[in-house]
Amino acid sequence: MARRAVEQELSRERIMDAARHLFITKGYRGISMRSIGQHLGYSHGSLYYHFKEKAELFYAIVVQDFNHLARLCEQVTKRPPSEGLTKVEQLMLEFIKFGLEHPHQYEIMFMLRDEEILTYCRAEQAKCFDMFDRIIRGFLKEERHPMEDNPSLPLSMFLGIHGFISFYIQDRLTFEEISPAAIAHVKVLSQSSYRLTS
Structure with missing residues (x-):
């Protein structure tokens, strides 16, 4: 359970780092949860575990x-x-x-x-x-x-x-x-x- 919690926290940080880069380079309207997921190599569904939208x-x-x-x-x-x-x-x-x-x-x-x-x-x-x-x-x-x-x-x-x-x-x-x-x-x-x- 503790290991899973750590992995989840790291995953949240990776999502935020990738999204920050994309918001700046492509603009807020220019990206979607799907494009953030693609950038990270994950399905966009995995992002919704951490962020609803x-x-x-x-x-x-x-x-x-x-x-x-x-x-x-x-x-x-x-x-x-x-x-x-x-x-x-x-x-x-x-x-x-x-x-x-x-x-x-x-x-x-x-x-x-x-x-x-x-x-x-x-x-x-x-x-x-x-x-x-x-x-x-x-x-x-x-x-x-x-x-x-x-x-x-x-x-x-x-x-x-x-x-x-x-x-x-x-x-x-x-x-x-x-x-x-x-x-x-x-x-x-x-x-x-x-x-x-x-």
Whole structure:
């Protein structure tokens, strides 16, 4: 029984990995449970053991990717920032790094515009922003930042890093290739928040 449970868990992961690749390369509407099964070398019926429908499979992928990003962001709260960076800047860099190192996941999470699937992303996007907002506010409070009570500051920072990722993601550049630009960008975002108070 335990062995069977492990095999089932591994099978679920394989299905999700294959489906993520197909959603990105062929689009949500361009694939079916049958085509995912064919890609994996299984009958599509075996996929229904894990997922009742394509929408449920897509949502499982979205949740998994947002959970991965959340873990990375939470780790920033548990370690000291790199030399020359505030914790706020380190968090923004971690977010940018995720977007550039996992472009397919980021596109599914934040950039797909298919109305049929947007509903599956909206709730997770809101949770992600709430987490980002909470962590940023905590860091601003630690720093006794003059804008710690400004409700629009975390959103402005979030939109600033999303714009950066959206611009560079199309060229499929790695984080290492553009890390100097990323550091300069988060420093501008961070320093702008101080200038707003003067």
